[in-house]
Amino acid sequence: MMVKKITAGVVGGLFLTSLIAASAFADTTSEISGNGAGSINSIYIKNKSNCDVSQKNKTTVLTEVVSKANSGGNNANGNTGGDVTIDTGNASSEVLVSVEGGSNEATDPCCCGSNDSSHEALISGNGRHSINSVTLKNKKSSEIKQKNKTEVLTAILSKAKTGKNRANYNTDGSVEVKTGDADSLVDVSVSSSSNTLNP
Incomplete structure (x- = not known):
């Protein structure tokens, strides 16, 4: 039995750019x-x-797998005066490919009262009929951008053979050829990317 298992994680990277101006x-x-x-007196404040937070994540996975299992191709030719038996075992080829997308996690630095x-204000000692104000x-804004991209290209060749057994030109005996099972299993799973925004 031949088993090939490939697990691919993030290829690329996580790029985090935070531009914070006067977060409080x-x-x-x-x-x-x-x-x-x-007098007329005024103060304007x-x-x-x-707060701008930008995250980008790109996962690129290229997979090429060749898996072969062969228990066949046996020869028992030209025997004389005896029984001939060919009994092959099972041939099993199993390929498992698992790709996990990337993830982003960001925290808004301007959230939840941090900008309070x-x-x-003190107004005192001004003359009669003066106007004072x-x-x-206060103005605050927050922009969060998160982007994920996952690209997966998988090429798989999986073969399992038990055949092509030969028992030719045998004399004075019985000939028996038995072949086992041939199984080929291919499984490709891709999990999506994720974004998480914390307050």
Whole structure:
């Protein structure tokens, strides 16, 4: 019995690129004080956070398998005065090919409250009829890209033979030829790639 088992994993690689700009808003303090009567005073604060995560995974598997099992091709020729028996065993060829796709796992660095910030505003000591304002804007964005690609090319030749046995030109005896079973099994399994995004 001949058994060939091939397990192919990730061929290629995992490429992870993370570009994180200001993943957490900074704590800020603003103050409007000591301005004259009738003055107009304003503070505008804008915080922006952007997280980009990109993952790509490519699995390429090329498989070529040749498997042969042969218990035949036996000769018992030209015997005289006796019985002739050819009894071959079984011939079995088994080829197993298993390909597992790649996997990506990413964590969003801007998720789950990591961008919270605190702001303290102080307005005091300004003149009569002055107009004072503090404006705060927080903006955050997150973009996650994950891509998987699996390519599998398999070429398999599997043969099992028990035949081509010869018992010729025998004299004064019985001739018996028995052949065993010939089995050929080919199994190819491909598991898909996977992406996992953690918060």
